[in-house]
Amino acid sequence: MKSVPLRWARPVAMLAALTLAASCGLPKVGPNKRQIFAGSVQREGDAFIVSVNDRVARATAVVPALGFSSGFTSAGRLTSDTIRPGDVLGLTVWENVDDGLLAAEATNSTVLEEVQVDSAGYIFVPYAGRLRASGNTPDQLRETITRKLEDQTPDPQVQVRRLAGDGATVSLTGSVGAQGVYPIERPTRTLSAMLAQAGGVTIQPEIAQVTVIRGQEKGKIWFQDLFDNPQLDVALRGGDRILVEEDTRSFTALGATSAQARVPFESQDLSALEAIAQVGGLISTASDPTGVFILRNEPAEIANQVLGRDDLIGAQRMVYVLNLTQPNGLFVARDFVIRDDDTLYVTEAPYAQWTKTISLLVTPVGSLSSVSTALDGS
Numbered sequence: 566m567k568s569v570p571l572r573w574a575r576p577v578a579m580l581a582a583l584t585l586a587a588s589c590g591l592p593k594v595g596p597n598k599r600q601i602f603a604g605s606v607q608r609e610g611d612a613f614i615v616s617v618n619d620r621v622a623r624a625t626a627v628v629p630a631l632g633f634s635s636g637f638t639s640a641g642r643l644t645s646d647t648i649r650p651g652d653v654l655g656l657t658v659w660e661n662v663d664d665g666l667l668a669a670e671a672t673n674s675t676v677l678e679e680v681q682v683d684s685a686g687y688i689f690v691p692y693a694g695r696l697r698a699s700g701n702t703p704d705q706l707r708e709t710i711t712r713k714l715e716d717q718t719p720d721p722q723v724q725v726r727r728l729a730g731d732g733a734t735v736s737l738t739g740s741v742g743a744q745g746v747y748p749i750e751r752p753t754r755t756l757s758a759m760l761a762q763a764g765g766v767t768i769q770p771e772i773a774q775v776t777v778i779r780g781q782e783k784g785k786i787w788f789q790d791l792f793d794n795p796q797l798d799v800a801l802r803g804g805d806r807i808l809v810e811e812d813t814r815s816f817t818a819l820g821a822t823s824a825q826a827r828v829p830f831e832s833q834d835l836s837a838l839e840a841i842a843q844v845g846g847l848i849s850t851a852s853d854p855t856g857v858f859i860l861r862n863e864p865a866e867i868a869n870q871v872l873g874r875d876d877l878i879g880a881q882r883m884v885y886v887l888n889l890t891q892p893n894g895l896f897v898a899r900d901f902v903i904r905d906d907d908t909l910y911v912t913e914a915p916y917a918q919w920t921k922t923i924s925l926l927v928t929p930v931g932s933l934s935s936v937s938t939a940l941d942g943s
Contacts, residue, residue: 595820598856598912601884612860612882615871619893621885622900624870625863628834629814629905633784633799637777642754642800646702649733649803654680654688654698655726656710660718679728692717703727733803735759740768740809749801757791757798759807771832772812779805787833814905818844821852821911830905837887838898840909847911854889856912861885861904 604610615621648654656677680688686699693713698706703725714721733749742764753759756777760766766773766788773788779802786797788809814830823845831843837859841847847854861883863871868881887898903909 595910601858612884613868613872614884614886616886617897617901619897619900621871622897625867626902627867627904628902631786633786633797634782636782637784637799638796640800640802646727648682648698648701648703648706648727650682650684650686650699652682652733653728654682655728656680656690657724658714659722661720662718735801735805735807737763737807740766740773740811742767749803755798755800759801766809768811772830774810774812776808777805816840816903816907816909818909821848821913823848835903836899837901837903838895840903851913853912853914857887857889858910859885860908860910
């Protein structure tokens, strides 16, 4: 049987390699642009594919609304002298006699330290009985005790001091300098002052969120907004719980990017251009700047606005396409807002696939050249 001439070996090997590549497909990081567009609604898919322009960027520029309700912002500052259940009081009574009702021998004054206001708002003072303290100022309570005692001892002099008890306290947890329970005092009656009392926040201020829980009501703001909007520096109430935590939003980066991972937000408003930069940018030898996709489930009201219709109901699968090579492509990418749970996907450039094809072809041709060299030397 005649052998195939070696001069035919190279073309045969190339043909075999091309056939293999066409039948099996080359390795790649994910679908290409053609495959993504094949899933569009226009082609009987289930996703709307939209090229991003200035109008689309404006319609989708929605950021999470954080803030306090009127119940928080309209509340006035507490009078720090008002006595509340749980407060601790210090009482001193001076009597104008040598042998008084309360005074010990050799002194005409009696000191009652750490008299706690019970849960019903009352305290007990010897010879004065059970008195309501909650809702009164120390001076009002002093007058009440004086009236009760003056029928039994001449001209009593009473001093009432409000100490730091648990009647008007707030708890601070999370990323603060010192977690704990803090009393609401004259300098710390507002949110920013109380945070400062606890040592401030210990995470990046740009991504710090502050939550205030008051009974069944809850409000959340960005830490930086405390200083940009003074009305958000709300007055505190006893029992408030304050939580400082890092922003939990993130997006997923896939495809021909320098990093493929779930990426947390590093600012309050994150643009597509910033998201690309945050994962290390595009790969010059592999990324296709005309095929940058943002995948998300869009609320119906935004989807209708983007698509110019009003019949969509429920969340819609949307695929936004960014072409960075267009004259205003970088500006559009800078204005397009990334939202929580978005997927950023960058397709491979055709050049990358062509390079893989060449690499696949080189291996069999090299092998056959080695065989040819060995035969020539024999």
